[in-house]
Amino acid sequence: MNNTSTDIVILGAGYGGMMCVTRLSRMFRGDDRVRIHLVDRHTYHLLETRLHERAVREAEVVVPIARFLARRKNITFHLGEVTRIDLAQKRVELDFGRSETSDGTPRVVRYDHLVIALGSKTNFYQIPGLEEHAFQLKELEDSERIRAHTERMFAIAASESSLPKRKELLRIVIGGGGLTGVELATEIAQRFDALCEEFHIDPAEPEVVLLEASNRILPSLDGRQVIRSIEAMQAMGIQILTNTRVMGMEEQDGRLQVLRAPGEPLATRTMIWTGGIRISDLIRESGAETGTQGRVLVDDCLQLGDFPGVFAIGDNALAINPATGESVPTAAQFALQQGSLTADNLRRLVAGTPLKPYRPKVFGEVVSLGRHLAVGWAALPIGSRLRFLGFLGSLLKRAISERHLFFLWRERQNWTGHW
Ligand SMILES: Cc1cc2nc3c(=O)[nH]c(=O)nc-3n(C[C@H](O)[C@H](O)[C@H](O)COP(=O)(O)OP(=O)(O)OC[C@H]3O[C@@H](n4cnc5c(N)ncnc54)[C@H](O)[C@@H]3O)c2cc1C
Incomplete structure (x- = not known):
């Protein structure tokens, strides 16, 4: 040098x-x-x-x-x-x-x-109206916006007497059935019980609809794991519509709808797009x-x-x-x-x-399905995979995240003597 x-x-x-x-x-x-x-x-x-x-x-x-x-x-x-x-x-x-x-x-x-x-960044693929009307999940502010908006929709629905309006207030549509879409859909679905209790809403009313253009969700997992994930998600009340492409979003008389193919437009106040990056x-x-x-x-x-x-x-x-x-x-x-x-x-x-x-x-892949469940696989030394779906998976997911935090903490501590 x-x-x-x-x-x-x-x-x-x-x-x-x-x-x-x-x-x-x-x-x-x-x-x-x-x-x-x-x-x-x-x-x-x-x-x-x-x-x-x-x-x-x-x-x-x-x-x-x-x-x-x-x-x-x-x-x-x-x-x-x-x-x-x-x-x-x-x-x-x-x-x-x-x-x-x-x-x-x-x-x-x-x-x-x-x-x-x-x-x-989020890729909206120039789908008409999507960037303008949909939420995305890339930044801290995005996550806070989604949270505040969802709670607001429940608060408005609490005193809404029109059934169709309640439906669109309490319907959350997520575009994209990859890791982000699935992790978000399951977290939101699990939050419904608490929100329904807080706002005195019938738990049968709110719904999460996951739209995926291809014929399967979670493309990086194997077929059996995908089937088990779908079962777990359906048990949480999530509607999974594969082979369903988001064609656009439009506003009519102050009301938003998601255009999809095939299928009728979905009226909703909350569309979250996780369908791609660029x-x-x-x-x-x-x-x-x-x-x-x-x-x-x-x-x-x-x-x-x-x-x-x-x-x-x-x-x-x-x-x-x-x-x-x-x-x-x-x-x-x-x-x-x-x-x-x-x-x-x-x-x-x-x-x-x-x-x-x-x-x-x-090393593998772990996808959380709400707070206490995760699906995925871990690479074993002999080249095979350990597949799992369950509570232990969610502990592993948590451990991976904590490991990164621990690395950052250790770096700081080694350097300064305190955190
Ligand atoms: C909800 C969600 C869940 C995910 N879960 C997983 C998972 O479980 N496992 C997994 O492996 N991956 C997961 N990913 C993907 C993973 O987060 C990304 O692959 C990873 O963050 C990429 O790291 P990076 O260092 O390339 O960029 P990032 O971690 O995105 O960092 C980019 C940095 O650049 C800064 N920046 C960007 N543009 C500018 C600019 N113009 N000027 C100044 N600063 C700028 C940003 O502020 C940011 O700090 C997930 C992603 C999302 C959104």
């Missing part, structure tokens, strides 16, 4: 970004030739995998970034919205919003090495080569082929698993692994030694 200083910029303090920055700051502790910059639009690290819980009840889903920065003098945190990544000029532009800047000009952060870890356009506009969902094509070390020293990780990266030839799914477990490897590779890059290729480890 030469004596000039190196600026490493990490965009995004999500699962991938936090893992990367935490390791980097430890590796370069005391080395003032390397400066680490973390950029995010929020002052907190969001535990996105628990957002569905926050959409129905109090749940800890944020960890303040400041907790980590306290003694990590080698990290500079930049609060702001990334509005432009200029890979050719090695610079990133940030917008702070009107109130924070005097003249509205963006702040520029220059880098020697860059890690793009900005996660994903990557922000600013990444494509950066000059990076992108593929499916706008994810960045990366080499086997997660670098952008045309831009050595620039890495994409987590939902942003379209990495290929060499063992299967398939693309690595968008999931927190892979974002964490990629963040960790990228920190190691940045150290190698700074030291001028060869980088280590990414070999994804698949």
